[in-house]
Amino acid sequence: MKNVNILLVEGEPIFGADLKEQLQEMGYQVTGPFSEGERAITSLGESMPDLIVMDIQLTGEWDGVETARRILEKYKIPVIYLTSSADTDTFLKAKHTAPAAFMSKPFRTRDLKYTIELAIANQERWCKFNKQNQRNEQNFLLSDRLFIRTKDRMERIFFDEILWVEAEDYYCRVITKENSILLTQNLGKLSEVLENRPEFIRVHRSFIVNLKHVEQIRELSIHIGVKQIPISKSSREELMSRLKRI
Template identity: 40%
Template sequence: MYTKTKILIVEDEMIIAANISLQLTTLGYEVTGIIPRGEEALVHIENHQPDILLLDINLKGKIDGIETALIMQKTFNIPIIYLTANADGTNFDKAKATNPYAFISKPFKKLDLERAIELTLNRVKSEKEKENIAGEKTYPFILSDSIFVRHLEKMVRVDIKDILYIEAERNYCRIYCKLKEYLLVMTLKDLDEKLPQKHFIRVHRSFIVNISQIDEVATSHIVIAKKAIPVSKTLKEELLNRLQTI
């Protein structure tokens, strides 16, 4: 089944934003929203993660486009296409540090927008193919009571009972055990799909926990080995249901 590429427009000039939205819809893309402020965009991204972010550099409000990108990239790895009417050297250098996929200078033509998105999608496809090749070597082998993870060029067996929790680091996952840590080249979402559900549960966009290691459950977090781990409101009910059935 064909799925449309989802694009979020973060632009505070609403006439420009509406025109971009119309052009994207005409080109066959799905616009997930038109948002004028960076702080509002971060909330939207958390709830409706787009495939591409069209982001104006010079946003009004508490944070500009570059600051919005930096905050977003702590949790999500969404390709950025910057929109800018002021492509001076200082702004360009700051924006470059966020590794954008393209820059579009205002005013721009429909063809500029179309080509920037096509190049972005092509680059994303190429990066995913490379990740898949790397993933074949680094994905863990899952057994009923343990997993094998790559560590220092070896496959190391890690007992499930020794795993405390797993934290997302963009396209990587860090497994925290009682005595060691292991870094995997895979997303938290992919790992969540592979782990045995009877032992693990995702409690936050950035955390999976070993249910048997939970020491405390508070209003907005849980505690494992003295580490406070945030719990999303949407996932807390499932966690409580799982705890009641153990």
């Protein structure tokens, strides 16, 4: 494991000194402890931590949650909150900053050690996943089109050309202005491909539509050209939320 640097922000100086010693015994490098959030943020210019252990009760103008919020506006660093006031209001306030963990004082050294290890492991997985997604996006250069497999070939379709897609037994059919193409996969599989494109919505268990081509909306159906497509009750609210209305 690489050398992990922990930023320690602790409002109680004696407890902070003892906690720093415990963290160093676990094998971590420690910056701090700082009892004020302002000083902790200033330290980021000298050394960027891999993880922050943050007491919620600090001595400066900001408490731990406000300090963490300001840090997280600029940096993606996991935060473990420590607090001697584990009331509901404190927890809900801390929850809004999406911390890696929330620990009540007093706690066992072993529990803190496990919590830190989990937070670091989750952060490493997130970074790896994010890098993989970036590589995938870079590799997928032709983002305006889709190549679909028919029985004997791969055929190009521009996303904007798709009017709707409908289920057909165990397959599905893609409808454009010029063509009707049967795909050798079900509607659920194609839905996974289209889910990140906001113009497409599954309005019924048997239909996905391209909102760019919707001409008319009724209570239980929509119209694309002369085609009337049913809308399920569960999909209608989402459909209406995506449309600009007057």
